[in-house]
Amino acid sequence: MKNYPHIFNDTGIGTWKYNVQTGDIECNENWANILGYQLSELEPMTSKKWADLFHPKFIDKSEVLLKEHFEGNSNFYQCEIRLKHRQGHWVWIMAKGRLETRTPEGQPLLMVGTNQDITEKKNTESLLKKYQDLLDISNNVVKSGTWEIDFLKKETTWSDYTKKMLDVPKDFIPETENTLNFFPEGKNRVTILNAIKTAVYKGRKIDLELKVNTHTNIKKWVRIIGVPEFKNKSCIRLYGLIQDIDESKKIQEDTxxxxxxxxQTFEHASIGMALVGLTGEWLTVNESVCKILGYSKKELYKTTFREITHPDDLEKDLTLLEELLLRKRESYHMEKRYFRKDGAIVWVNLSVSLVRNDMGEAIHFVSQLQNITEKKALIETMKDQNKRLINFAYIVSHNLRSHTGNISMLLAIMASEIPYFSENEFYENLKLASENLNETVQHLNDVVIINTKLYDNLESLNVHTYIENAIATVKGLTETSDVTIHNTTNKNIEVSAIPAYLDSIILNFITNAIKYRHPNRKSMIEVFSAIEDVYVVLNFKDNGLGIDLETYGEKLFGMYNTFHNQKDSRGIGLFITKNQVEALGGKIAVESQVNQGTTFRVFLKNATH
Incomplete structure (x- = not known):
């Protein structure tokens, strides 16, 4: 170092000579400059001053390496340390040295060495490590690893994630042969081989989606990207990425x-299906739409639904579409009319919903069209026929009532004018037949009245009150029959009904329960209520004779059907009651067991809906 001081000064390397026995250290100017000092500021330098500049974390490490060198276990001392700069920050130093002489007793005496500032190098290494960490993180996120084939070194290398992707251990050494084995024989292996050859000999990049078999024999989709590197027109390296796309590929295939x-469903559906633009244009229609409207697809794509909608239905349709766009509803249904190409009117049952993108923006409407033209015509025909039948029944009941009244009157006159006539055995038979005919005509008239009052205005009626009134009406009958009635219906529930009908319905079920009570036990009738959907359900439960529903269930509500040997049973009450309930838009259900009792469940429209 004495002979060549200018070499060290020019390279910025600090030199030092350390007397191990005395602790004295001789340094050059560079040694001090690395730490921001002038040499004169540090002189005399001792091992203690040097130790004060050490980062505490590196003192033990340095001492261990020095000891190894002094004991002859290493040819030289080399250690990366950190020393404190004059401005307070830490400087990375590569310290190297060698023991030159020993004392006569063999103890270490003189050691010489160098200090080199490697702060920039260490910072670069730290930055590279951060980048590598980020790369590893991004590889995990995008499920990709790296690979390289070095043709000069004849080496193939894979990144850790590539090995993880293919289920091989970290110490796995890839080679040309075992690498190709990961590609199934046939199309996949041939494709990757051809791609590599093309890259090597023609310089084309690789970008393929192929199937591989992992080391654990799991099949998965991967994307292979490769870039060839050339020198003197020869490919010296092929490197790139391998990305796990199995999940996205399967989603793509499933989609x-x-x-x-x-x-297929859209095109071959039995009902009309169409995608309609936000301004009403037909975007896509199936064959059923063309069949319903009489247009070809090409003709429909040149028009809008507005142009072929019946003007009386257009405003309602547009209003509902606007509500879809404003998120006031998810979908809508309506019956509407279109003009066919031939000018005829076609009725359809239209269902429409709205499709939005991920941003919530409206894209298009989805419409379903079901041709109900024949159904509408049939309904109109049935309405007309129903009116005629009601008129016919009214005329028949009216005329029969006149004739039966005349027969009854003539029988009374004959009995009055010809006294012995009433003594004739046929008189009583004629009288009974006349009375039965009158009763039958009255029943027919009741049914006609029910059907002709279908369009009367319904009222909101308090159920509890009407039941209490019915109980009061039959009070004498309950006392003589020893029957107890419990009314636990909700006092605030109201139904939509005609007052006379509600009176008749409640009274009929209560009197039926009294009439068909069990003779061998105390008779109880419970009336309670419940809410189911849009209905108020009135339950009439008794512990009477019960009904054999397996035998008589289908005949229960038929006209003139009786199921017990009661003298005054006519089989007309349940028939009329059922007609009244259905005329109010309700229904009846029944549960019964012989000798245990019966529960009639009467469903009437809730007035609050």
Whole structure:
């Protein structure tokens, strides 16, 4: 160092000579400058001053390496240490030295060495490590690893994530042969081989989606990207990425299958299906739409639904579409009319929903059209026929009532004018037949009245009050029959009904329960209520004779059907009651067991809906 001081000064390397026995240290100017000092500021330098400049974390490490060198276990001392700069920050130093002489007793005496500032190098290494960490993180996120084939060194290398992707251990050494084995024989292996050859000999990049078999024999989709590197027109290296796309590929395949299923369903559906633009243009229609409207697809794509909608239905349709766009509803249904190409009017049951993108923006409408023209015509025909039948029944009941009244009157006159006539055995038979005929005509008239009052205005009626009134009406009958009635219906529930009908319905079920009570036990009738959907359900439960529903269930509400040997049973009450309930938009259900009792469940429209 004495002979060549200018070499060290020019390179910025600090030199030092350390007397191990005395602790004295001789340094050059560079040694001091690395730490921001002038040499004169540090002189005399001792081992103690040097130790004060050491980062505490590196003192033990340095001492261990020095000891190894002094004991002859290493040819030289080399240690990366950190020393404190004059401005307070820490400087990375590569300290190297060698023991030159020993004392006569063999103890270390003189050691010489160098200090080199490697702060920039260490910072670069730290930055590279951060970048590598970020790369590893990004590789994990995007499920990709790196690979390289070095043709000069004849080496193949894989990154850790590549090995993880292919289920091989970290110490796995890839080679040309075992690498190709990961690609299934046939199309996949041939494709990757051809791609490598093309890259090596023609300089083309690789970008393929192929199937591989992992080391654990799991099949998965990967994307292979490769870039050739040339020198003197020869490929010296091929490197790139391998990305796990198995999940996205399967989603893509599943989506393709679903899209094909939707396309097939859409195209061959028995009902009309269409995608309609936000301004009313037909975007896509199936054959059923063309059949319903009489247009070809090409003709429909040149028009809008507005142009072929009946003007009386257009405003309602547009209003509902606007509500879809404003998120006031998810979908809507309506019956509307279109003009066919031939000018005829076609009725359809239209269902419409709105499709939005991920941003919530409206894209298009989905419409379903079901041709109900024949159904509408049939309904109109049935309405007309129903009116005629009601008129016919009214005329028949009116005329029969006149004739039966005349027969009854003539029988009374004959009995009055010809006394012995009433003594004739046929008189009583004629009288009974006349009375039965009158009763039958009255029943027919009741049914006609029910059907002709279908369009009367309904009222909101308090159920509890009407039941209490019915109980009061039959009070004498309950006392003589020893029957107890419990009314636990909700006092605030109201139904939509005609007052006379509600009176008749409640009274009929209560008197039926009294009439068909069990003779061998105390008779109880419970009336309670419940809410189910849009209905108020009135339950009439008794512990009477019960009904054999397996035998008589289908005949229960038929006209003139009786199921017990009661003298005054006519089989008309339940028939009329059922007609009244259905005329109010309700229904009846029954549960019964012989000798245990019966529960009639009467469903009437809730007035609050």
């Amino acid at each position: 393709a299958i679903r899209e094909e299923q939707f396309r």
